[in-house]
Amino acid sequence: MSTIYRMLMALMVAALMVACATTFDDEDVTDEPRPIDEDVTRVDVIGDDPAFDALPMDDEFRRELTSEERDFLAERIVYFAFDSSTISSEDEAVVRAHARYLSYHPNSRVVLEGHTDERGSREYNIGLGERRAQSVRRMLLAQGVSSGQIETVSFGEEQPADMRSNEEAWRLNRRVEFVYGE
Amino acid sequence: MKRFLAVPLLLLALIAPVQGSDVLRIEITEGVVGAAPIAVVPFAWEGRGQAPEAVAGIIEANLARSGRFSPLDGRQFPQQPSSPNDVNFRRWREAGVDHVLVGRYGPASGGGYEVRFHLLDVLRESQIAAYRIPAPEAGLRRAAHRVSDIVYEAILDEPGAFDTRIAYILAAQDDGRPEYRLMIADSDGYNARPILVSRQPLMSPAWSPDGRRLAYVSFEGRRSQVMVQDLGSGERERVSSRRGINGAPAWSPDGRRLALALSEGGNVDIYVMDMDSRDLRRITRDSAINTEPSWSPDGRQLAFTSDRGGPPQIYTYDFEKNEIRRLTFEGRYNARPRFSPDGETLAVVHGRDGRFTIAAVDLRGGGVRILSGGPLDESPDFSPNGAMIIHASRRGDRGELATVSVDGQVRQRLSMAEGQVREPAWSPLRSR
Numbered sequence: 001m002s003t004i005y006r007m008l009m010a011l012m013v014a015a016l017m018v019a020c021a022t023t024f025d026d027e028d029v030t031d032e033p034r035p036i037d038e039d040v041t042r043v044d045v046i047g048d049d050p051a052f053d054a055l056p057m058d059d060e061f062r063r064e065l066t067s068e069e070r071d072f073l074a075e076r077i078v079y080f081a082f083d084s085s086t087i088s089s090e091d092e093a094v095v096r097a098h099a100r101y102l103s104y105h106p107n108s109r110v111v112l113e114g115h116t117d118e119r120g121s122r123e124y125n126i127g128l129g130e131r132r133a134q135s136v137r138r139m140l141l142a143q144g145v146s147s148g149q150i151e152t153v154s155f156g157e158e159q160p161a162d163m164r165s166n167e168e169a170w171r172l173n174r175r176v177e178f179v180y181g182e
Numbered sequence: 183m184k185r186f187l188a189v190p191l192l193l194l195a196l197i198a199p200v201q202g203s204d205v206l207r208i209e210i211t212e213g214v215v216g217a218a219p220i221a222v223v224p225f226a227w228e229g230r231g232q233a234p235e236a237v238a239g240i241i242e243a244n245l246a247r248s249g250r251f252s253p254l255d256g257r258q259f260p261q262q263p264s265s266p267n268d269v270n271f272r273r274w275r276e277a278g279v280d281h282v283l284v285g286r287y288g289p290a291s292g293g294g295y296e297v298r299f300h301l302l303d304v305l306r307e308s309q310i311a312a313y314r315i316p317a318p319e320a321g322l323r324r325a326a327h328r329v330s331d332i333v334y335e336a337i338l339d340e341p342g343a344f345d346t347r348i349a350y351i352l353a354a355q356d357d358g359r360p361e362y363r364l365m366i367a368d369s370d371g372y373n374a375r376p377i378l379v380s381r382q383p384l385m386s387p388a389w390s391p392d393g394r395r396l397a398y399v400s401f402e403g404r405r406s407q408v409m410v411q412d413l414g415s416g417e418r419e420r421v422s423s424r425r426g427i428n429g430a431p432a433w434s435p436d437g438r439r440l441a442l443a444l445s446e447g448g449n450v451d452i453y454v455m456d457m458d459s460r461d462l463r464r465i466t467r468d469s470a471i472n473t474e475p476s477w478s479p480d481g482r483q484l485a486f487t488s489d490r491g492g493p494p495q496i497y498t499y500d501f502e503k504n505e506i507r508r509l510t511f512e513g514r515y516n517a518r519p520r521f522s523p524d525g526e527t528l529a530v531v532h533g534r535d536g537r538f539t540i541a542a543v544d545l546r547g548g549g550v551r552i553l554s555g556g557p558l559d560e561s562p563d564f565s566p567n568g569a570m571i572i573h574a575s576r577r578g579d580r581g582e583l584a585t586v587s588v589d590g591q592v593r594q595r596l597s598m599a600e601g602q603v604r605e606p607a608w609s610p611l612r613s614r
Contacts, residue, residue, distance in 0.1 A: 083493065111404075118576070119538060121518035121531045121560055122605065123386060123430040123443060124487050124494055126406070127450040127471035130427050134448050153405060154427055154445075158383035159360075165558065165579050 055180060061104045072097035077161075078136060080174040082117070083128065085135040095136055098178055099143030106146060111179040112136050114154040115161070117170035122156055129154030136176045217252040218337055220245060220281045221274060224256070225299070226264035228288030237287055237297060240326035241333065244344045244370060247585075248334065248569065249592030254279050266300040271307045280304055283333060287322075294318045297325045301333055311336045323372060343567040344369055347609040349387040349396055350583065352376075354601035363601075364398060366413070369565075369608075371596050377411065378418075387607045388431045396607075397421070397431035397440060408442060421455065432475045432484075441465075441475035441484060452486055452499075465499055466506070472497075474518045478525050485509070485519040485528055496530055496543060510543055512550040519543070522564050527588070529553075529562035529571050540573045540586065553590040561605045564588075572606045 052074040065073070078091035087095060102108055114129030133152035140150055162169035222242040227233035245251035260273035263284050274282050285299030294317055301311040311332055317325035327345040334342030348371075352363040362384040367374035378384065382401035389396060390410075397410045407423035408431050422428040426445035433440055440455045444462075451472050452465040466472035470490035477484060484499045494517045496510040510516040515533025522529070525545070532541035532550060540554040540562045558576035565572065568588065575584040575595070581602035586593045596603075 119558065120494070120515060120533060121474060121487065123474045124471060124489075124517045126385075126427055126429050127443070127445070127473050130445050130450060131471065152426065155383060155401065156385075158385060158401070163579065165576055 055101065056105075056108075057101075058104060061101070068093075069097050069100070073101055076178045077175050079171065080132055080176075082119070082170070082174065085128070085131040087135060087139060092139070095139045096143060099140045099145050102140065102145040102149050103143065106149070108180065109149055109151070110140075111181075112150060112152045113177040113179055114152065114156075115159060115173055115175050115177070116157050117173045118157045118160065118165065119170065122158070125156035126154050127156075129156045132174075132176050217250055218281070219254060219279045220251050220283065220333075220337075221254045221259060221277065221279045222283045223259065223262060223264065223285075225285040225287050225297070228286055229295075233287070234295075235322040235326070237322060237326045237329070238283070238285070240323055240370070241283065241330045244327065244330040244342075245333065247370065247594060248342070248344075249587050249594075250334070250338060250569075266302060266309060266312075269302055271302075271304050274304045281310070281333075281337060283329075285329075287325075290316055295322055295325070297322075297329065299329055301336055323368065327368065327370070340569070341567045341611065343565040343569065343608070343611065345612055346566060347393075348572065348583075348606050349389065349609070350606040351384050351387065351604050352601045353383075353581070353604065364396070364411075377413065377416070385605065386430055387605060388433055389607055389609050390433050391435055391437040391610055393610045393612060397433065399429050399431070408440075410440075421457075421460070426450075430473050430475060432477055434477050435479055435481045441477065443473040443475070452484065454484075476520050476528070478521050479523060480525060485521060487517040487519065496528065498545075509545070509548050510550065511548060513541075516541075516543070516550070518561060520563050522588070523566060523568040529564060529573075531560050531562065540571060542571075542588065542590075551590065553586045553588075554584065554593065559584070563606055563608050565608050566611045572608055574604045574606060 052070060055073065072094045075094045078087060078094055102110060112133040114133035116125040116128050130152060133154055137150050137152055141147060160169065160173045161175065162172045222238050224238045242253045246253050254277060258277055260277050261270055263269045264286050266284060269282055269284060282302045282304055283299060285297060287295055287297040290296040297315045297317060299313060300309055303310050313332060315325045315328055324345065330344040331342035346369045347366050348369060349364065349366050352365050354361050354363065359381065362380045362382065363376040364378040364384050364387060365374055365376055380400060380402055382404060385399040387396050387398040394414060395410050395412050397408060400407055400409050405423065406428045408421050408428045409418050410421050411418045421440065422442055422444065424444055424446050427443060427450050430443035431440050438457055440457055442453050442455055443450050444453050449469055449471060451467060452475050454463045454465060465484065468490055470488050472486055472488045474487040475484045482501055486497055487494050488497050491508065493514050495508060496516045496519050497506055497508050499506050513532050513534045516530050518531045519528040528543040528545060530541055530543050532539050532552060537556040538558050538560060539552050539556040540559050542551045542553055553571065554573060560574050562571050562573040570585050570587055572583060572585045575582050581604045583596040583603050583606050584594060
């Protein structure tokens with residue numbers, strides 16, 4: 001059997017295992033939480049933001065956070081204009097909040113993933129995604145984050161957040177994502 | 183002839199089974215004026231039972247797809263000859279064709295098949311070409327492509343490119359998760375099969391000049407790296423996995439160097455890697471994006487995309503003079519150049535007023551000629567005989583492949599049952 005065929009088999013087995021795990025999880029949830037009154041169209045849960053909660057955090061740092069900073073830290077994406085790598089003034093506050101987190105936690109690591117919309121050529125867009133990631137990286141460094149904590153990777157137009165082909169999708173796809181971990 | 187037998191057999195042994203949905207379907211979207219009228223008479227099957235492939239049908243579809251021939255509708259055939267002696271030239275003249283192709287095929291004594299054919303000139307009442315072509319068990323389609331190439335060249339006096347392959351990326355969903363496949367298909371879209379499947383993006387396939395290896399970009403491990411995969415053995419080698427971008431591989435015409443886009447210094451620049459020593463030579467050095475290199479056929483120049491002057495435009499680098507020159511000035515966006523086989527033209531992505539089309543750029547004057555319809559076309563590549571350009575095209579939310587003749591007259595769409603098809607790369611002509 002060839003290497004590739006074996007790889008394919010391995011992938012299929014992996015896919016099966018994932019599928020099984022998902023089914024098991026789903027069975028644990030016996031009933032969807034839902035509003036009782038039909039007039040209630042939305043239920044907000046306060047203080048339970050998974051994106052924020054997933055960040056390991058020093059207790060003192062957590063106590064010092066303003067609610068605004070909490071929101072900024074829960075935000076993991078900054079957006080860009082077409083063919084631009086300039087960070088908007090609103091998004092600067094998001095980047096600064098992450099800079100403060102990273103400086104306070106010198107063992108934390110972040111990967112900045114740069115993305116573009118689908119227009120134009122693919123490898124040029126890889127360059128553009130990298131430029132966006134570098135633009136966020138420079139701002140983090142300027143705020144005192146150590147360069148060893150930051151890595152950049154560009155996916156260009158290869159991993160759109162929105163698969164559609166229109167202005168709204170393009171706006172959502174021109175982005176840099178903060179990916180914490182390892 | 184040795185490779186003709188060995189390569190497809192090896193490939194068949196090494197790859198996963200083909201799925202029906204991976205077959206490209208070709209639709210001709212625009213017609214042609216001045217195409218050569220020809221009749222491709224169904225070849226007589228000399229074996230038992232049903233013929234495994236309708237060989238003449240494959241040939242007829244090839245010739246029609248090239249835009250250079252207009253095959254006569256079978257219902258208008260005055261007779262169904264399969265040997266040259268049975269051809270009544272006067273009746274074919276009355277049917278309005280200049281050439282008739284007749285043939286027979288059947289099992290060969292040593293296994294596999296044999297295809298015999300005669301190409302006849304109806305006006306001169308003479309034979310132009312006649313060949314016997316052996317084919318292995320699974321090689322009848324390929325034999326039909328070789329017949330197509332012989333007919334194309336005999337009548338037009340330039341080489342055909344039917345017996346070639348296309349590599350491309352197929353982005354599909356597998357159980358809701360993205361899956362990327364590096365695919366190889368025959369030039370007519372048949373025999374599509376994956377040679378690599380990954381959960382992370384695959385990009386920028388590039389054929390080695392001998393057609394035996396593909397360089398491409400893989401994001402496995404969520405990092406970019408340039409890989410080279412041997413098609414015969416399936417072996418993969420990581421040739422570049424530096425910090426940042428590892429992208430846009432392009433083989434030099436002699437196959438000994440690989441141009442790359444790397445971003446070690448923060449922004450992306452063009453480098454040339456010696457494939458023996460793996461030494462890197464840096465070609466561009468500035469704060470702009472420099473990427474998408476393409477070698478001139480004589481190996482003396484690189485064309486590439488750079489935004490050093492504002493929006494992206496095409497530049498050329500001359501190895502001898504060590505000099506960079508801007509080539510395009512027309513239009514706001516010109517990117518992803520590919521040299522034509524004769525070295526006189528570049529195919530590029532041309533953006534103007536928010537529409538992205540495929541355009542031909544004259545290397546001497548820099549003039550831009552729009553070839554495709556847009557509005558989101560990308561990744562052009564020449565057929566190895568220089569007659570066609572294949573490119574990616576967006577239709578609604580789907581990614582498809584399309585071809586256009588170099589004069590912009592004949593456009594065709596190659597659609598697929600599922601998934602996003604992108605980044606086609608046309609193989610070199612196969613050496614015989």
